[in-house]
Amino acid sequence: MGVIPPEGEDFSHATFAKKREWQFPQFPPQYPTVARHYPPILRKCQVGSENNPPFVDETYWRKYLEGCTLCTMSSTMKTAPCGNGDWTMTYDPESVKSQGTDERAIDFDQVAHVYDLYVSTSIDIDFWADVACRSGGPRLEMMCGTGRISIALLRQGIAVEGLDYSRAMLDVFRSRAAQAGLQAVLYHADARDFELNKAYGLIFIAFHSIAEVVDNEDKLRVFRQVRRHLAEEGVFWISAHNPPARRQGLDGRLVDMGHHRLPATGEDLHVTGRYHLDPSSRIVTGSQSYVFSNGEKQLRHIDLPVRFHLIDPGMLEALLAEAGLVVTERRGNYDGAIYSPKTSPFFLACCKLA
Template sequence: MAVLRAHDRCALHPAPARARRADRGAFLPHAALPADAAAVRAGRGCDHRERSPRQRLARVGGRGDGGARAPGLLPVAGTPRDPRGLSVEAQDLAQYIEPRLYDIAYSWHTADIPFWIARAKQARGPVLEAGCGTGRVLIPMLEAGVDAEGLDLHPGMLEVLKKKAAAAGLAAPVHLADMRDFTMTRRYMLITIPFRAFMHLLTTEDQLRALRCIREHLESRGALVLNLFYPSLARIVEPGEEERVEREFAHPETGLPVTYVSVKREYDRVRQTLRAVMELRESDARGYAGAVHRHRVSLRWTYRFEMELLLRTAGFSRYEVMGGFDGRPLERDTDEMLWTAWKD
């Protein structure tokens, strides 16, 4: 979601040892879906509500835009609602991590993939991943034989995904679409939003639009599964001006050292948003500092009972939350919130 500026591609940076190593686990400010782009088909009618198949075909009772479109594809229109960018803005898309660098930054993160594959197989029906990015989760699902599709707002991410899938001999059915407002011809037994992608929705309105649209695309008794970090007090009151090493790992192609650094973090405790400046710092074969790639990311955190209200307001009457991918209960504010909501 970024086109790196000239100085980002070639600038040298002091050795990463200056940055303070995080005492806790790596902070992942990711999601495949970008944070802040021009409002997409805000809708002139009522928001997403459950409609009968006949109403959907007749375009009755839906978004009210009246225009036919191919499944998943949305024209971009409108302007940002808030000068602080608390809906999706094109300028933040341009500052997000470049697609070719995404897999470098997150190639090491594979611990959650067995969980998503297992849930997809248990669904016993079609699966849709919202915010599929470059296919970190979707491609392993396809390799496991899951009937899965993906959608993402960023075309560059999807191009990388398609190339990776083709290299693996896979057909990857993916759609350029926004999780807040999309239309598919199928209904799904499982819709997933892995890797905290839901946190890129920066307003309550956008969160509800996404949840309602997703619920509309679920089969009866189908489920939505997503994960979020719990907004612990220690996290949101920490000083954000000091550099912090989030992760050190080997480049997946060259084997050379790479350091992922959180340069700056701005916590808005009223709006419940985090805006972070991140750098991917490469080293050369001699161990000297090499290329530095900077990008920005914006997230909104959501509390447990706030999430319950969002799900209920969006029409989900049954849901549960766990404290991690191992199925343990949510008991600590350092746990990962793993939500499942069913369409009954």
């Protein structure tokens, strides 16, 4: 959760409560109050104004505050004026704490050795190569994984460094680069908390990897690290799912991710997945199944829990703004098409320092 603003400031982006009342009668009982703020969205209008009616309707409330961290009202709740005589903003210094977690949404260490077999697309390579060529160096790919994109850029003579929390994924990256005769500068670090003592002309998070940072507070930490490491005239590009397009296949049905042959052992690998979308939180949970076999004989099986956040692009932009990054360009596909909220398969945003 972000820093709690000092008492007496404008709280039009924080928790809402009627004067002398601790909870709206019409509020969904499981959501007694919200203790998360998104200034770029909610500062635009005053509480109770015609543009921002009181948050007593669940649909309206979710539209603006979906994915927020929740807390419970308590006797320690404090209030601050908001400029409207009928309303006050409230927050609880004890309850409003970071919900960030060190738990991995997907433990890629378990499957790093086979990851490149079932994730082998090149649909985005030309896009990232163009972005890198148009940007000054140095360049950093955060959440780079096994280097599918960065190695392709290195092959084109484009210098780029990589950072990832999975040591096993970086080991694969390093091995692949060495086999290709390439030198790779890699950092084993958490994207939410690292220090490279360098300012980058380009930082990017590709392949919708930000979805694996499930908690919004953790996303904010990532974006603040981006801001700290971005050069004054540098740019930050991020790729994310566009929820209307990505919802397909998130209803619990079995998704076949293909049969693959392990070059080193000759074993067969069959990868499948099942995913469930919670429509209220937009958090997807499920698992991926990795079955290794030799002919008809099953040799071993890995069941990998999966969790990611299908965040709305508007909320993503709000978090970027809170971190001090302003979106200057939006694309909806890797062919450079302009982003359309209803039809684009992806959301690609270019940011600069605010």
